[in-house]
Amino acid sequence: MAQNYYQKEIETMPIEEMKKLQSEKLVKQVKHVYENVPYYKSLMDEKGVTPDDIKSIDDLHKLPFLTKADLRDAYPYGLLAKPLEDCVRLHSTSGTTGRRVVAFYTQHDVDLWDDCCARAIVAVGGSKKDVCQVAYGYGLFTGGFGLNGGAHKVGCLTLPMSSGNTERQIQFMTDLQATILCCTPSYAAYIGEALKEQGYKPEDIPLKAGIFGAEPWTEEMRQSIQDTLGIKAYDIYGLTESTGPGVAFECSEQTGMHVNEDHFFAEIIDPDTGEVLPEGSKGELVFTSLDKEAFPLLRYRTRDICVLSREKCSCGRTLIKMAKPMGRTDDMLIIRGVNVFPSQIETVLLKEGYEPNYQIVVDRVNNNDTFEVNVEMTADKFTDKVSDILAMEKSLAGAMKIMLGINPTVHLVAPKSIARSEGKAVRVIDKRKLV
Amino acid sequence: MAIKQLTVFVENKQGTVVSITDTLAKNNINLRALSIAETQDFGILRLIVNDEAAAEKILSETGYLIKMTDVVGVKIGDAPGKLTAALKVLDENDINVDYLYAFMARTEKHAYVVLRVEDNCKAEGILEDAGFHLITKEDIDKI
Ligand SMILES: [Zn+2]
Numbered sequence: 001m002a003q004n005y006y007q008k009e010i011e012t013m014p015i016e017e018m019k020k021l022q023s024e025k026l027v028k029q030v031k032h033v034y035e036n037v038p039y040y041k042s043l044m045d046e047k048g049v050t051p052d053d054i055k056s057i058d059d060l061h062k063l064p065f066l067t068k069a070d071l072r073d074a075y076p077y078g079l080l081a082k083p084l085e086d087c088v089r090l091h092s093t094s095g096t097t098g099r100r101v102v103a104f105y106t107q108h109d110v111d112l113w114d115d116c117c118a119r120a121i122v123a124v125g126g127s128k129k130d131v132c133q134v135a136y137g138y139g140l141f142t143g144g145f146g147l148n149g150g151a152h153k154v155g156c157l158t159l160p161m162s163s164g165n166t167e168r169q170i171q172f173m174t175d176l177q178a179t180i181l182c183c184t185p186s187y188a189a190y191i192g193e194a195l196k197e198q199g200y201k202p203e204d205i206p207l208k209a210g211i212f213g214a215e216p217w218t219e220e221m222r223q224s225i226q227d228t229l230g231i232k233a234y235d236i237y238g239l240t241e242s243t244g245p246g247v248a249f250e251c252s253e254q255t256g257m258h259v260n261e262d263h264f265f266a267e268i269i270d271p272d273t274g275e276v277l278p279e280g281s282k283g284e285l286v287f288t289s290l291d292k293e294a295f296p297l298l299r300y301r302t303r304d305i306c307v308l309s310r311e312k313c314s315c316g317r318t319l320i321k322m323a324k325p326m327g328r329t330d331d332m333l334i335i336r337g338v339n340v341f342p343s344q345i346e347t348v349l350l351k352e353g354y355e356p357n358y359q360i361v362v363d364r365v366n367n368n369d370t371f372e373v374n375v376e377m378t379a380d381k382f383t384d385k386v387s388d389i390l391a392m393e394k395s396l397a398g399a400m401k402i403m404l405g406i407n408p409t410v411h412l413v414a415p416k417s418i419a420r421s422e423g424k425a426v427r428v429i430d431k432r433k434l435v
Numbered sequence: 436m437a438i439k440q441l442t443v444f445v446e447n448k449q450g451t452v453v454s455i456t457d458t459l460a461k462n463n464i465n466l467r468a469l470s471i472a473e474t475q476d477f478g479i480l481r482l483i484v485n486d487e488a489a490a491e492k493i494l495s496e497t498g499y500l501i502k503m504t505d506v507v508g509v510k511i512g513d514a515p516g517k518l519t520a521a522l523k524v525l526d527e528n529d530i531n532v533d534y535l536y537a538f539m540a541r542t543e544k545h546a547y548v549v550l551r552v553e554d555n556c557k558a559e560g561i562l563e564d565a566g567f568h569l570i571t572k573e574d575i576d577k578i
Contacts (some may be wrong), residue, residue, distance in 0.1 A: 147444040377444055377477075377500055384442035384504045384551065385533055386479055387471045393476075414446045415500055 003252070003316050006122040006154065008263050011317045015310070018318065022054035022265055025290040030054045030063070035297055036081040039074050040066070040298065049164075056307075057265065060288060061276050066300045071101045071241065080104055082294040092140040093240045098106050104294040108147065112291065117150020117258045118247030123251045123258070124209040124234045125316070126180050128155030135169055135183035135191070136214065142244025143214050147182040150246065156180065156251065163187060166194050177206040183406050185217035185225065185233070193230035202230025211236050211342045213245050216343065220350045235324060240317065241300055242287050245363045248322050251315035258319035259308075265290055266310075267299070268324060271329045282307050282339065284329050285322065303329045305341065309313045333428060335362055336369045347375060348399050354378055359418045363431040371408045372402065376415050436574060437505040437555045439540050443480040443513060444500035447473065452480060460498055464490045467578055468549060470536035481536065483508075483549065485576060503527045507550045508570035511537070524565040526552075530558050540578055547578075 005011045013021070032053045043051065043064040056329050064225050071079065080087075082104070089105040105113070121132065132151040136143030144162055151158040160174055163183065169191055172178065181188060189209055195205060207229055213236035225233045238245035247264050248257035258267045268283040269276055278284045283305055285304045289296040304325035313321065327341030334340070346356045357376040362369060373396075381392060389412055397410040419426050445451045452471065459482075468483040484490045488501065489565055495515065497502050511517040517536070525532060533551040540547065547570055552558045 379500055382442075382444050382500045382502050384440070384479060384481065384502055386474060387533075389477065389479070390474065413477065414444055416498060417446055 004122050004125070004127065005274075005317070005364055006119040010318060011119060013262075013318055013320055013390060018261065019057055021262055022290060023058075025262075026057050026060060026265070027051075027054055029288075029290055029296055030298065032293075033081055033298060037079055039070070040064075041077045043070075048108070060265065060267065060299070063288075063299050065274060065286065065298050068241075068301075068303070070099070075100070076102050079295060081296055082106055087294050089145075091138075091142045091240050091244060101241060103243075105243075106293045109243070109292045109294055113146060113243045113262055114149030114153050116243070116249075116357075117146050118153035119150075119260065120189050120211055120234075120236050120246055120249030121150050121154045121156065121180065123146075123249055123317075124232065125252070126151075126154055126156060126209070126210060130154070130156045130179045131159065131176055132156035132182065133159040133161055133169070133173055133178035135161045135163055135181060135187060136245075141214075142238065142240050143182075143184070146238065146244040146246055147211065151180075151182075157161060166191060170195060170198065173201075173206065179206060179208050180209050181210040181229075181231070183212060185212040185221055186215060188212050188225050188229070188233070192225055196228060202228065205230055207231045209234065211249075213237060218343075218350060220347075237322065237325075239287075239302060241297055242289060243292065243300075247287065251313065251317060253314050255313075256309070256321040256323045258313070258315075258317050258321055261320055263290055263292070264288070264321060266308055266320060268306070269301075271305075271332070276397050279308055279310060281355070282326070285325065285392065294416065295348065305332060305339075305431065318368045331428075333360065333430065335371045336406050338404060339408070340371075340404055344403050345400065348396070349375060352396060352399055353381070354396070356416075357418055358427065359427060361429045361431070369432070371406065372411060373397075373408045374411045374413045374418060376418060377412045378415070437559070438483065438508045438549075438575060440504045440506045440549065440551075440569060441482040441484060441487055441490055441494070442459070442502040442504050443482065443494060445471075445478040445480050447476060447478055449562040451478070455480060455494065455499070458493060459490055462489065462493050464493070466538065467575055468538040468547070470534075470549075472534065481534075481549075483538075483575060485533065505555050507530065507555050507562070508574070509548050509551060509562055510570055511546045511548050512573075513539075513544045513546055518546075521548065521562060521565075521567055524561060524567075525552070525558060528557075530554070530561065530562045 012337045034051045047064045049062050086106050087104045088107050091103050093101045118425045134147045138144030143364050210231050210233045222233045234250040236249050238247040248259040249255045265288040267286040269282040285302045285306050288298050305327050306325045307323045310320050327343045349356050361372040393410045401407045470481045472479045497510040530552050535550045537546050537548045548576050
């Protein structure tokens with residue numbers, strides 16, 4: 001694909017220049033926050049840091065972290081850095097636990113967010129000639145408005161469909177020849193199945209690309225969406241606390257997402273110690289908003305576990321790349337000193353042809369961690385020979401060892417035998433916590 | 436020629452086997468033979484029944500993993516050394532027996548042995564040539 005950029009100068013900026021730009025923005029931003037957000041000022045005071053200590057991006061590690069708990073404590077206005085009369089928009093997280101998180105935007109903030117989404121659309125080959133169907137929810141959720149703003153900036157004909165009503169989605173997609181679809185990956189898969197049921201073949205579907213985010217998805221899922229819809233499927237990353245989708249976006253290479261690091265500086269830290277880890281290490285992703293005005297979070301801990309890398313990308317962008325998050329710090333298990341994420345087990349199972357119906361059981365016996373994975377047997381793998389099934393258990397354990405670095409004991413169990421609570425399977429039983 | 440064996444994946448949980456035989460009995464399916472191979476994690480229940488299609492349907496609907504397997508059935512005279520003779524002839528012809536189980540006839544003075552091998556036709560040929568009587572679906576119905 002011939003490369004196009006929405007903001008070429010930024011997206012292909014030499015690294016040293018980018019660092020200078022980030023430093024200038026950070027120095028200004030820390031002053032702005034210190035003077036306008038008493039909540040964060042007190043965190044800095046506690047740590048004995050003043051704006052004068054922050055002279056470049058290299059000083060970022062001196063600043064205190066913000067967590068989801070801080071956002072809840074400061075609800076609703078505690079982290080607001082601009083007078084309300086300067087704000088033009090509010091978005092909110094769905095807030096399944098505890099209080100909602102609300103984020104405020106000035107016009108400047110909306111503009112830079114739209115720019116980020118525009119970069120994502122252009123990176124997948126989008127231009128003003130495209131018809132962009134936005135099937136993310138519009139409302140407090142950031143998905144719909146974010147991609148809508150980006151599509152406007154690019155100059156696409158934007159179809160503000162919002163999510164749901166699949167019949168209507170398909171009608172607009174086919175009647176108006178939509179070329180780019182933006183929605184969650186699960187909804188993309190759902191639309192794909194519906195099209196297939198109606199007899200559409202991939203080549204009859206006008207779409208050429210999709211930008212899918214807001215929930216975790218696997219490479220297998222990407223492949224299946226690409227095959228059903230006859231498109232290239234791209235990942236996009238974001239969080240309401242930072243701005244929404246577009247914090248990072250995938251390019252034609254489809255090997256991780258470029259971070260819009262002129263606006264959002266990414267760090268990887270050790271989730272236990274808070275220490276910044278060198279590039280290429282796996283750890284918790286932390287974002288600092290370098291130039292947002294109304295809701296500028298400094299060193300916000302996302303709880304997403306991922307890896308950053310600055311290897312040269314074939315698309316020509318110099319922006320640092322983040323891997324697809326491997327899990328959440330909340331889900332992370334430490335077994336025999338190794339970080340294990342349930343999502344990794346799931347990946348292995350799908351790759352080996354099993355259903356992702358599994359349960360991890362961890363215990364401690366004689367001061368050693370035991371690590372067992374129960375996997376439901378499938379109809380097409382079942383044989384009448386014990387030796388075959390034992391070999392299957394062994395080979396699954398081997399595949400998991402390659403993925404995780406430690407060896408589990410795998411037990412194949414009867415279908416639907418793994419305990420489910422309210423329809424959702426209980427994925428992890430950690431008996432170590434009980435003692 | 437081969438006979439049909441129902442193979443059921445069972446959990447190593449008390450009562451599982453009883454619940455399977457109970458389900459079959461309630462549906463008027465007669466068990467001819469039954470064997471269980473157990474490991475620490477799971478069991479594999481192998482059944483010979485009078486109506487395997489009906490049994491397969493009922494057990495699948497109840498949620499069990501079922502596989503229909505072709506096995507060789509052979510009639511063995513009720514005298515010492517007969518089974519050994521059958522196994523010997525297979526071994527001499529490089530036929531590997533994955534597993535076997537035996538059951539007694541109710542009336543006749545015969546034992547029956549079920550053999551699981553890779554190549555049923557070959558094993559059957561060898562056994563017949565050596566003078567053994569193979570059992571068929573009809574024999575099962577009469578047992
Ligand atoms: Zn790239």
